[in-house]
Amino acid sequence: MLDAMTTRDPRAGRLAALAGLVADETRAVCLLALLDGRAWTAGELARHAGVAASTLSEHLGRLVAGGLLTEERQGRHRYVRLADARAAHLVEDLAALVAPDPALRPRTLRAASTDAALVRGRTCYDHLAGRLGITLTDALTARELLSQDTGFALTDAGVRWFGAAGIPIHRSTRRPLARACLDWTERRPHLAGVAGAALCRHALDSGWCERVGSGRAVRVTASGERALSALLGIEPSALR
Template sequence: MRSTGTVRTPPRDAQAPGLAALAGLIADETRATCLLALLDGRAWTAGELARHAGVAASTLSEHLGRLVAGGLLAEERQGRHRYVRLADERVAQLVEDLAAQAGPVPARAPRTLREASAGSAMARGRTCYDHLAGRLGIAVTDALTARGLLRQDTGFALTDAGLRWFEDAGIGLDRRGRRPLARACLDWTERRPHLAGAAGAALCRHALDAGWCVRVGTTRAVRLTPAGRQALSALLGVGTAALG
C-alpha cells in the first residue's frame, strides 16, 4: 500500500534570515573596505570614505545607507557633512574577527614606496577600533602576561596585580556596563590574540593622550614615540626588539 503520510519539513532556525542578511551586508568589497577603514574608531565623512574606497560619492552613499540600516554603522550630520562610524565595539570585534579568519593578504610586491611604508606601519602598530594591535599590541599583551598582570590560560582576565598596575600607572578603567574588562582579539597580521575590552581601550586611550603613540596620517597606523618606548620599558619591561 502507498503511504499517504506527508513529509514534514523541519522548522527553520529563526535566526537564519538575520544571519544571512548580516552576511550579505558585509559580502561586498566596497562595504568591507569601509568597515575596515572605520576600525580606526573615528568618524569619517562620506566623501573621505568614497575616496578611500575609490568609488563615486553617489555609489558610496547607497552602500552607507545599507550599512546604517543594517545596524553596522551609526550616522550623524553636522552642517552639510555626513559622518559615519562603527555602531559599537561589538561591530568592531565582528569585523576584526572576520578579517583574521579570512587569512593574510596574498603576498605581492608593493606598487609604490608609499604603499610599502603604509603596510609596514600598520604591521608595526595600529588601532583596532579602540585598542592597540599589530606588533605593538602583541608586545604589550605579552608583557602584561609575562608579569602576571594578565591571564590567558582560561580566556583573557586581569589579575589583582593587573588591576593595581592600571591604577598605579594612572590608567582609569571603566568598569561600568556590560563590556568585558579584558577580551582576546585575534590580530589579523600577527595571527595571535591581543588585549581588547575595557582594559585594552583604556590603555590605548592613555597611550595616545600621554603621547606614547601618535597616529600616522589618516590611517589606523600608530607610531611609538621615544617617550612611549621609555614608558613601556619602565612600566612593562618591553624591549626595543619586541616593538619592531
C-alpha cells in the same frame, strides 16, 4: 516528522542578512577603513572606495540600517563610524580569517612603508594591534597581570597595575573588561575590551604613542619606550 519551519533557529535569517552586509567589496572597504575608530564623511569614504558618492550613499544606508554603522549629520556633511566595539570586533575577526595574498604586494615604496607601519603598530577600533599590541599583551601576561588560561581576564594584580599606572578603567558598560581579539597580521590574540581601550587611550593621550599620518598606524615615542620599559620591562628595541 517535525516541521522544519518549527525547528529552524530563528536567528538564521538575521545572521544571513548580516553576512550579506559584509559580502560586498565596497562595503568591506568602508568597514575596514572605519576600524581606525574615527568618523569619516561619506565623501571621504567614497574617494577611499573609488566609487561615486551616490553609489556609496546606498551602501552606507544599508550598513546603518543593519546596525554595523552609526551616522550623524553636521551641516551638509554626513559622518559615519562603526556602531560599537562589537561591530569592530566582527570586522577585525573576519579580516583575520583572510590569508594574505602574496600576489598583492605593494607596488610603490610609499605603499610598502604604509603596510610596514600597520604591521608594526596600529589601532584596531579603540585598542592597540600589530606587533605593538602583541608585545604589550605578552608583557602583561608574563607578569601575571593578564591571564590567558580560559580566555582573556585581568588578574587582581592586573587591575591594581592599571590603577598604579594612572590608567583609569571604566566598568559602567556591559563590555568585557578584557577580551581576546585575533590580530590579522600576527595571527595571535591581542588585548581588547575595556582594559585594551583604556591602555590605547592612555598611550595616545600621554604621548607614549603617536599616530603615523592619517591612517590607523601608530608608533611608540621615546617617552613611551621609557614608560613601557619601566612599567612592563619591555626592551625599547621590541617597540620599534
